[in-house]
Amino acid sequence: MTDDVVLEGVFAQGGLLKGNVKPSYDVKLNEREIRLTREGDFIIGFGRDAAPEHKLTFSAPNGERHSLIIDVKQRTYPTQSIKGVPQKTVTPSKDKLARIKRETALVKNARKTDSSLLYFLDDFTAPMRAPITGVYGSQRIYNGTPKRPHYGVDYAGPVGAPVYAPASGKVTLVHEDMFYSGGTLIVDHGYGLSSTFIHLSEVVVKEGEDIVAGQEIAKVGAGGRSTGPHLDWRVNWYGTRIDPQLVLLIAGDK
Numbered sequence: 001m002t003d004d005v006v007l008e009g010v011f012a013q014g015g016l017l018k019g020n021v022k023p024s025y026d027v028k029l030n031e032r033e034i035r036l037t038r039e040g041d042f043i044i045g046f047g048r049d050a051a052p053e054h055k056l057t058f059s060a061p062n063g064e065r066h067s068l069i070i071d072v073k074q075r076t077y078p079t080q081s082i083k084g085v086p087q088k089t090v091t092p093s094k095d096k097l098a099r100i101k102r103e104t105a106l107v108k109n110a111r112k113t114d115s116s117l118l119y120f121l122d123d124f125t126a127p128m129r130a131p132i133t134g135v136y137g138s139q140r141i142y143n144g145t146p147k148r149p150h151y152g153v154d155y156a157g158p159v160g161a162p163v164y165a166p167a168s169g170k171v172t173l174v175h176e177d178m179f180y181s182g183g184t185l186i187v188d189h190g191y192g193l194s195s196t197f198i199h200l201s202e203v204v205v206k207e208g209e210d211i212v213a214g215q216e217i218a219k220v221g222a223g224g225r226s227t228g229p230h231l232d233w234r235v236n237w238y239g240t241r242i243d244p245q246l247v248l249l250i251a252g253d254k
């Protein structure tokens, strides 16, 4: 029965796998139900600190069941010390906490989007061609204070440089100025896969708008917790943070 299963991608923490099975199967990752397209396509993703082994279970309509163990390569992440970000973004004052909480909820909610768009199956391309100055998973120390890891890939670029859609999708969130992330844009690619773009100076698309791969969607900025102008691009599978560079790797684009 597992002969019918195709699974490809990067089998590592931060990796995204694309799979295909008979559409009549029921698929579970550990205990989690995985949604299939009508063609039997699906994706699953692994977070920065995902365990080394995960169980993928396939059940046929006749009750026949089979499991695969997926080995997820454990990575080590660099530490990056960043000095010169606005100190108010490292130790926010109490009166900012309500705002931060509100904004976090907006982002979380957008990433929960569970649409039937099929663009998650497309090959992604980098949102801009520029030197990479920050990577997924790195432990960040801001102005000497250890903070949460970095989950995006950073591209250096001048304020106003165009940002292009890495794949087609629908805009689920536009925010002019979030406390940590400045100008923020989230695009849904379907089946839980989303792209988030932060520190933007301008977003040139609207919430609810359908966008196509390669279209200009925003401009680079330096808002939020940032030392200078750059694009920070993040990829999520629902709440799970994926390494954008691994998504490009399976598409053959680096």
Ligand SMILES: [Zn+2]
Residues within 6 Å of the ligand: 134, 150, 152, 153, 154, 231, 232
């Ligand atoms: Zn960043």
